[in-house]
């Protein structure tokens with residue numbers, strides 16, 4: 029028996045899941061995207077087995093439907109689903125970053141006899157679109173499922189049987205707890221990152237040299253501000269109550285910091301940073317495929333052309349890199365070139381390649 033999977037929304041996440049699903053046995057993966065260019069790319073990049081132009085017809089054949097769309101588009105599709113002709117045992121799921129409103133809508137679908145099991149993989153990138161999709165994007169990341177309380181165990185199991193080909197760690201979470209926890213570790217940090225960049229922009233207009241000084245620290249803390257604004261608009265709108273709570277707490281926290289600084293109390297200021305360092309250093313190490321996890325540090329001498337020399341070696345061996353930066357470039361010291369890769373395999377290949385061709389010292393983060 030062939031299992032038909034239909035992925036609607038073939039961007040970073042939908043495309044990556046479609047690629048993973050292609051590894052599942054006896055599975056045919058169909059794909060649809062609202063964007064015609066994306067549909068063409070899905071075909072030429074073989075992101076799915078078959079691209080469809082008529083999503084309603086394709087849905088009739090589907091055993092599992094997966095939404096890889098922004099969360100507001102997912103809600104719209106869920107409303108439309110109610111009137112579609114679907115297989116009687118169909119399982120519908122999504123990948124959206126918010127779950128509260130989506131699972132409320134899922135209750136309506138359940139009344140129409142459609143099982144909707146919410147899903148959210150906790151991995152991704154600030155990059156978006158089909159060309160950023162990778163079959164291993166979700167490997168080792170937590171993949172949350174938020175089934176309704178009375179969802180059939182068999183259906184949850186069937187969905188897990190398919191999603192296991194993402195090699196993510198699948199866990200079940202209550203949808204309200206989901207929205208609270210993701211507000212803390214994902215949604216609110218995006219607002220902070222965006223606000224830091226906007227504050228920087230304001231200052232940079234007065235002191236244009238500031239942008240030249242935006243080195244590792246600023247870049248690390250603001251990377252996610254380069255994410256897809258439509259996706260984040262929708263997340264903020266769907267998780268607004270949690271985000272308003274986080275903002276209130278943040279304002280209190282910032283006022284506490286301001287008091288510490290006003291008091292000029294060196295001991296308390298040090299304790300503030302020490303407390304944060306301890307918590308940050310003890311975060312569980314994520315083995316998920318998060319962006320910039322796979323960094324290679326190359327101790328390069330400071331001569332013109334050295335960076336293109338190193339990247340040239342990698343290009344010759346077809347090793348793709350996702351990011352590159354120099355963290356130390358004073359005239360009298362060696363520079364450290366930090367090269368990021370999508371996965372450990374690419375990083376290890378790169379290390380081998382550079383070792384064979386140079387004397388540069390390297391270490392892995």
Ligand SMILES: NC(=O)c1ccc[n+]([C@@H]2O[C@H](COP(=O)([O-])OP(=O)(O)OC[C@H]3O[C@@H](n4cnc5c(N)ncnc54)[C@H](O)[C@@H]3O)[C@@H](O)[C@H]2O)c1
Nearest residue numbers: 037039040041062096097098099101124125152153156157
């Ligand atoms: N980017 C991340 O890091 C990340 C991580 C986990 C989950 N998510 C969630 O996954 C979902 C997809 O995010 P993404 O990063 O893949 O975004 P993306 O922009 O890369 O892809 C979204 C795709 O959906 C298509 N699309 C938009 N509206 C559509 C519609 N009405 N019908 C059909 N297709 C439509 C777009 O053309 C695009 O190809 C979002 O709900 C997001 O919250 C994102």
Ligand SMILES: O=C(O)C(=O)C[C@]1(C(=O)O)C=C[C@@H](O)C=C1
Nearest residue numbers: 125150151152153154214252319
């Ligand atoms: O790594 C990134 O760039 C991400 O933003 C990934 C990230 C996150 O906030 O951690 C973004 C949204 C998701 O819903 C899950 C993961």
